[in-house]
Amino acid sequence: MEGHGKIEIFLDDNGNVKNAYLQVPELKGFEQFCLGRPVEELARITPRICGVCPTAHHMCSTKALDAVYHVKPTETAVKLRRLIYDAFMAEDHLLHFFFLGGPDFVVGPDAPPAERNILGVIGKVGLEIGKQVINSRRRLREIVTTLGGKIIHPVCGLPGGVSRGVTEEERQEFLKTAKETVEFSKFTLEVFEDIVLKNKVYLDLIVGDIFKHETYYMGMVDENNKVNLYDGQIRVVDPEGKEFIKFEAKDYLDHIIEHVEPWSYIKFPYLKNIGWKGFVDGIDSGVYRVAPLARLNASDGMATPLAQAEYEKMFDTLGGKPAHNTLAFHWARLIEVMYAAEDMVKLLEDKSITNPDIRNLPTETPDEGIGIIEAPRGTLIHHYKTDENGMVTGVNLIVATVNNSAAISMSIARAAKNLIKNGEVNDGLLNMVEMAFRAYDPCLACATHSLPGKMPLIVNIRDKNKEIVKSIRRD
Amino acid sequence: MKTLVLGLGNTILTDDGVGIRIANEIKKNCRNIDVIEASAAGFRVVDEIIGYDKLILIDSVITGNSEPGTLHRFDLAEFEKTLHHSSPHDISLFEALEIIRKQDEKLPSQIEIYAVEVEDTFTFSEKCTKDVEAAIPEITRKIIEEQNLF
Numbered sequence: 239m240e241g242h243g244k245i246e247i248f249l250d251d252n253g254n255v256k257n258a259y260l261q262v263p264e265l266k267g268f269e270q271f272c273l274g275r276p277v278e279e280l281a282r283i284t285p286r287i288c289g290v291c292p293t294a295h296h297m298c299s300t301k302a303l304d305a306v307y308h309v310k311p312t313e314t315a316v317k318l319r320r321l322i323y324d325a326f327m328a329e330d331h332l333l334h335f336f337f338l339g340g341p342d343f344v345v346g347p348d349a350p351p352a353e354r355n356i357l358g359v360i361g362k363v364g365l366e367i368g369k370q371v372i373n374s375r376r377r378l379r380e381i382v383t384t385l386g387g388k389i390i391h392p393v394c395g396l397p398g399g400v401s402r403g404v405t406e407e408e409r410q411e412f413l414k415t416a417k418e419t420v421e422f423s424k425f426t427l428e429v430f431e432d433i434v435l436k437n438k439v440y441l442d443l444i445v446g447d448i449f450k451h452e453t454y455y456m457g458m459v460d461e462n463n464k465v466n467l468y469d470g471q472i473r474v475v476d477p478e479g480k481e482f483i484k485f486e487a488k489d490y491l492d493h494i495i496e497h498v499e500p501w502s503y504i505k506f507p508y509l510k511n512i513g514w515k516g517f518v519d520g521i522d523s524g525v526y527r528v529a530p531l532a533r534l535n536a537s538d539g540m541a542t543p544l545a546q547a548e549y550e551k552m553f554d555t556l557g558g559k560p561a562h563n564t565l566a567f568h569w570a571r572l573i574e575v576m577y578a579a580e581d582m583v584k585l586l587e588d589k590s591i592t593n594p595d596i597r598n599l600p601t602e603t604p605d606e607g608i609g610i611i612e613a614p615r616g617t618l619i620h621h622y623k624t625d626e627n628g629m630v631t632g633v634n635l636i637v638a639t640v641n642n643s644a645a646i647s648m649s650i651a652r653a654a655k656n657l658i659k660n661g662e663v664n665d666g667l668l669n670m671v672e673m674a675f676r677a678y679d680p681c682l683a684c685a686t687h688s689l690p691g692k693m694p695l696i697v698n699i700r701d702k703n704k705e706i707v708k709s710i711r712r713d
Numbered sequence: 714m715k716t717l718v719l720g721l722g723n724t725i726l727t728d729d730g731v732g733i734r735i736a737n738e739i740k741k742n743c744r745n746i747d748v749i750e751a752s753a754a755g756f757r758v759v760d761e762i763i764g765y766d767k768l769i770l771i772d773s774v775i776t777g778n779s780e781p782g783t784l785h786r787f788d789l790a791e792f793e794k795t796l797h798h799s800s801p802h803d804i805s806l807f808e809a810l811e812i813i814r815k816q817d818e819k820l821p822s823q824i825e826i827y828a829v830e831v832e833d834t835f836t837f838s839e840k841c842t843k844d845v846e847a848a849i850p851e852i853t854r855k856i857i858e859e860q861n862l863f
């Protein structure tokens with residue numbers, strides 16, 4: 239497969255879509271690579287399996303290390319980890335909106351591919367916005383880099399805490415960034431309102447049937463069932479929005495199991511206690527979704543006021559909770575940026591974040607531990623086993639995109655079936671099919687147990703004889 | 714001339730990390746340059762490029778037309794042939810440079826691109842395949858010499 243993600247769309251005798259499949263290549267030997275190493279190394283190695291969200295892997299790994307060593311991080315360490323994580327989440331989501339998902343809306347779903355990019359966005363909304371996106375992301379990255387200890391791949395997480403605290407001077411500087419991010423996120427939501435929601439064609443697309451699936455939703459919540467990205471219990475709601483189950487990280491194997499298909503290396507997790515009924519939605523199918531919209535669906539609200547107001551507005555517009563509209567992932571993503579920014583302000587206004595208690599030293603014998611975090615692209619699980627010297631004897635990762643793999647396949651098939659009729663395929667239609675896919679911001683790299691964020695995607699349309707009639711490639 | 718060497722790739726996927734390995738070797742031999750590593754050369758790294766006069770990118774490539782360990786040199790326009798010029802979660806280096814240029818930031822006026830022909834980027838290992846591993850010292854020497862690094 240030579241490193242490409244592939245969407246294969248098969249047409250029937252009449253040129254209508256029979257089925258669509260998502261395929262990704264396999265990377266070999268990850269578990270083997272980890273075995274016998276000191277478990278602390280996994281916090282350094284796992285971020286490298288993905289060039290896109292190294293911070294999510296690092297933080298998840300650090301939480302798994304807490305569990306392996308049976309050590310609780312100090313209060314200040316938890317605040318610092320959350321701060322880094324919020325900054326990362328806001329930065330990553332903003333990149334997706336303005337650079338990757340946004341162009342579909344801002345420039346238009348059927349605009350020529352050459353214009354459907356960030357330059358097209360800047361052309362439409364003005365250079366000033368481009369400047370703001372760049373500055374905002376740069377300042378958020380400064381927080382991650384300063385506290386994470388290294389550009390791109392953070393190294394700050396240790397079992398029981400972090401390696402570096404924050405000074406009073408940095409606190410004040412970061413607080414400025416956090417407040418600016420709140421303002422920028424207000425502005426971004428206004429852009430979304432003006433350009434997307436006020437355009438009837440786009441709104442119809444969002445609420446319409448082409449991009450809709452009634453599935454279960456999974457996300458982490460705090461003790462009040464509010465969205466929490468760093469810590470809490472995993473809550474699953476059914477397609478009607480009722481709580482199906484709430485569980486602790488350590489019990490994930492009781493609830494999640496993976497289905498395997500012969501045509502793809504990607505695994506398809508589903509809810510164990512509902513069962514695998516194939517690539518179908520509905521209350522009897524164990525298919526669930528993760529990531530921004532799923533997190534909002536699986537919660538009872540946001541823990542910060544501005545994000546909460548946006549949460550209410552979104553569900554009002556979409557006709558209640560849960561919202562099954564795949565394109566609303568974009569909207570939910572922006573609400574999470576607001577939440578992350580407000581949470582940063584909250585953390586940084588409290589001077590106790592500069593306290594020196596940044597680590598509890600582990601004293602117990604290491605054995606086994608599970609860490610869960612909400613990565614930008616969904617629930618991320620790291621599960622490690624070690625011998626009594628802390629040498630790795632087993633590793634299992636369920637990465638964010640994999641949780642969505644069944645739903646992504648279904649979304650592609652549904653969009654393709656609705657859009658491609660009588661063998662008529664053009665770039666505009668194919669881009670609409672891709673939009674079903676892009677809403678999840680899928681990271682195929684990581685989904686195959688990795689590759690550093692560089693998996694080109696090929697979409698092939700095949701006629702009844704399985705011959706390719708059209709092929710598009712996106713790098 | 715303020716010079717940045719950017720190694721691209723992933724050091725835990727066999728040959729994929731060869732660009733980073735070479736960048737780090739260059740760092741050991743030259744004091745007057747900065748070296749960073751990244752997994753793709755899109756917007757996620759472009760912030761780091763600002764302010765330099767010269768940028769040297771070192772990536773891996775599978776052309777299939779030459780032996781593993783062969784060093785290729787590309788123009789910026791040809792850069793898309795290499796493995797890490799962009800990612801589906803990012804924008805390409807061209808787009809990134811174009812945006813930064815529009816913001817009146819100082820960008821390197823000279824961009825040099827190298828890519829090493831590789832064999833395996835799908836297996837987890839911190840070592841490159843035999844021919845690629847063996848080529849690292851010579852490639853390091855060659856780049857230092859060609860680019861006049863010290």
